[in-house]
Amino acid sequence: MKEIAAMNLNLKKLDKYQLIRLIGQGSTGNVYQGYDPFSGNEVAIKTFEPTRSIPAEERALFEKLFLQEASLAGKLKHPHIVETYDASVEGEHPYIVMEFVNGTTLAPYTQPGALLPIEQVVQIVFKCCKALEYAQSMGIIHCDIKPANIMLTEAGEVKISDFGAALHINCDRTQILGVCSPNYMSPEQMSDETPNHQTDIYSLGVVLYALLTGRLPHQSDTLFGLIRAIKEDTPENVRVLRPEAPLHVALATHKALEKSLERRYCSWNQFADDLISGSLSDSARTRRRFSHAGPSLLVDHYTEAVKFYRIRSLSILQDFSDITLWELVRISDWNQIKPGCTLIHEQSRGDDFFILIEGEACVSKGQRMLSMLGAGEVMGEMAHINAGSLRSASVNITKPSIVMRIPSASLKTASVELQNNFNRLFLKSLVDRLGAANNLIAALLA
Known part of the structure; x- marks a missing residue:
């Protein structure tokens, strides 16, 4: 690292980053609240500028720490880790650009x-x-x-x-x-x-x-x-x-x-x-x-951690990364629904879809039962795929159930990774249903 110049606390810019205010100051550097005009995001900018009073051995140690942290730029992307976006260690004022918390x-x-x-x-x-x-x-x-x-x-x-x-x-x-x-x-x-x-x-x-x-x-x-x-x-x-x-x-x-x-x-x-x-x-x-009080929001009883734990165990979501599951937790609504309630009405409009976390549901068309669904199965996804279409079947809850609702509008603005995960899930579901229909036709014609 080159010889470090003393930082001017009145400095307003570091390369492309605008410095808004000083939020932390120590013997090895400062931390600023900054602004990235390219992304439009607020950022935290940590500078390395040790005071002359620090012994050479300690200075070398803190320089190693700074370089170590700078080396992580762009490598750790997780909703519960402060992300390091960028770093510059060769200029007059070395700095690390991080997520502003x-x-x-x-x-x-x-x-x-x-x-x-x-x-x-x-x-x-x-x-x-x-x-x-x-x-x-x-x-x-x-x-x-x-x-x-x-x-x-x-x-x-x-x-x-x-x-x-x-x-x-x-x-x-x-x-x-x-x-x-x-x-x-x-x-x-x-x-x-x-x-x-x-x-x-x-x-x-x-x-x-x-x-x-x-x-x-x-x-x-x-x-x-x-x-x-x-x-x-x-x-x-x-x-x-x-x-x-x-x-x-x-x-x-x-x-x-x-x-x-x-x-x-x-x-x-x-x-x-x-x-x-x-x-x-x-x-x-x-x-x-x-259990006998009708649909009841579980927001007060299920923390985000519990929701994550529940969906992490579902086989249909095993290919989803932890990062996308945390995102799913944040965009979804969770409800407890008593037996006898209709979750989806045939011929109604709506493009949200659901995942049965726990319990049992019956899919019917008219007076005819089509199938029984258990924990970990998706409901109502066809209306999401064909936005604006009418629901083709009804879904009735037959046992005390916990249901996760995924709003279609929220999924459309979610990360590309989460959207692609669901697209693959829906495609697999369609293929499985087509295979089951072909087997049924073959059995009827036999």
Whole structure:
């Protein structure tokens, strides 16, 4: 990296990017809210401009961190990871251009007087699990998971940031040591062992513990004492510190904090599934209470994390990426519908379609039953394909059901990937129906 010039805080532009305001300032650089005139989006711009008082060794370390983060430009695209759009490391003022996140970090919510509702904590950590699972699939281990590196937007969305200390699994580049927060480091990091994804699992377990209880699982007045506690001591039970915490959440927290890699979660999927499974049981009890009350919105009872978990398990959506499934969660409506309700009326207009998440439905034309549908089947897609046409059949709910509605208008403005996934799904459905019709005709003619 070339010799760095001191940044003029009155600077209004960096290459094509307009600088709107200074939003953060430190010993190694500044962070600006900026504007990209090409995309029309607000962005965050991090500059590298260490003060002269920083020792040469530390400067070299922070330069490595900056270059590491800059190398991720365009590589990690996930709804729960702060995206790095662009970077310039050779000019007079090196900078990284990132997604602008309007919100705060999770750090304030680890204080005893500012704890979030447990359901929200579970959803936050579930989303982090899926985001870090994605990063792992891209060959990247974060290595510095802590509340200060997890953003919570004003809309309640979660974004993991700061991959400067990340380990690239499929690269000769080694982990940059000496920059992680000791309170969130795993026992193997304390022993200078090579990190892997289970290292991030442990660190996220510490975040979960702190969000639930308002304290860290291990504390000490000295670094030596903290290292010893992390490697040897058992954390106090979550339910002692927060009695209302569900048993499954407490168990998941403590398993993520296991010192032994053999006893700790070996995959993000296991961690995420254990967190959400108890929530599904709670939702099942809620459904039973509402089972005779008619159609009832489940928005208050199903978090985005639970919705994602439910559709991820559907075989018809197995070819959809996690990224497109999160998008589907955001554009869809979920309803609980009691038996005897008609979901689709024959000869009615409408181009929305539905997926049966749970329950049973009957497809009929006139007085004739055509088929019975179970969980994971699509309903009403022909009206979506032939926009403006009348519905050719009725769909009646025969058992207490959970139905996901996908508004046609929302899908048309969704990502190309999500639209293509559904187009392939519809094509396969048409082929299967044509094959079934041919078999029926052949049997009648035999």
